[in-house]
Amino acid sequence: xxxxxxxxxxxxxxxxxxxxxxxxxxxxxxxxxxxxxxxxxxxxxxxxxxxxxxxxxxxxxxxxxxxxxxxxxxxxxxxxxxxxxxxxxxxxxxxxxxxxxxxxxxxxxxxxxxxxxxxxxxxxxxxxxxxxxxxxxxxxxxxxxxxxxxxxxxxxxxxxxxxxxxxxxxxxxxxxxxxxxxxxxxxxxxxxxxxxxxxxxxxxxxxxxxxxxxxxxxxxxxxx
Numbered sequence: 468x469x470x471x472x473x474x475x476x477x478x479x480x481x482x483x484x485x486x487x488x489x490x491x492x493x494x495x496x497x498x499x500x501x502x503x504x505x506x507x508x509x510x511x512x513x514x515x516x517x518x519x520x521x522x523x524x525x526x527x528x529x530x531x532x533x534x535x536x537x538x539x540x541x542x543x544x545x546x547x548x549x550x551x552x553x554x555x556x557x558x559x560x561x562x563x564x565x566x567x568x569x570x571x572x573x574x575x576x577x578x579x580x581x582x583x584x585x586x587x588x589x590x591x592x593x594x595x596x597x598x599x600x601x602x603x604x605x606x607x608x609x610x611x612x613x614x615x616x617x618x619x620x621x622x623x624x625x626x627x628x629x630x631x632x633x634x635x636x637x638x639x640x641x642x643x644x645x646x647x648x649x650x651x652x653x654x655x656x657x658x659x660x661x662x663x664x665x666x667x668x669x670x671x672x673x674x675x676x677x678x679x680x681x682x683x684x685x686x687x688x689x690x691x
Contacts, residue, residue: 530592531601533569535613536562539621540628546593550639553578555589557642558628564649564689565624567617575655579647579670627683634676644673645680652690 537544542558545551560573560580571582595601630641647670651662659681667674684690 527595527601530588530595532613533559533588533592534596534601536567536569536617536621539613539618540624542628544589544592544596546589549578550637552586552589553639554642556581556585557639557646559585560646561624561627561642561649561689562621564646564653565620565687567620573650573654575650579643580650580654623687626686627689631679631683634679636673636676640673641676641680644670644676645684647673648677648680649684649689 534544537555537558540558540562542554543551544555546555557579559569559571560582563569563571563573569585571585573580573582575581592601627645628642630636630638634641644666647666648662651657651665652659655662657665663674663677666677681690
């Protein structure tokens with residue numbers, strides 16, 4: 468019941484997101500646009516894999532891949548709190564920024580980049596894990612193992628997924644910071660000074676760590 472209520476709330480939020488006035492930095496990151504700027508490593512499941520008769524469904528296929536990739540990123544699929552959901556949203560955003568194509572479109576929202584499609588999927592994932600329709604460990608199914616190149620790419624994101632020792636806030640705050648900075652610089656096309664002003668105005672509790680976030684993103688060549 469709790470998962471259903473949370474999904475209804477998110478669906479209402481998604482509707483509001485689509486109806487919002489578009490701000491200068493509130494453009495959407497669509498997969499086709501991202502294809503032009505980053506090298507994509509396609510996953511074997513989303514929108515491509517086919518289920519066998521009597522085997523797992525396409526939806527289960529997608530959810531297993533999502534669960535497996537979160538496992539590789541070191542981010543649990545828990546969605547009980549807003550901080551849980553922020554971790555999932557931002558980690559998958561950063562994975563896509565690094566070139567792992569899940570096919571999710573992102574918009575700018577209160578806590579930075581947000582994907583309604585991903586929100587729908589992680590509620591489905593939570594339900595599937597609850598009734599044990601898919602593996603809980605994140606190891607996935609033998610037929611659905613992600614390629615070594617994808618696994619390596621996800622592992623390489625550790626410097627931006629894990630908060631640095633000199634960042635005193637929580638992991639979800641760090642993920643909000645780095646994903647927001649990336650969105651402003653690469654999707655909204657803001658220069659460094661304007662991105663700094665945007666974060667200072669919208670996220671003053673994070674703005675003092677702007678340079679640290681920029682340094683970590685630059686180390687992974689995720690900024691222009």
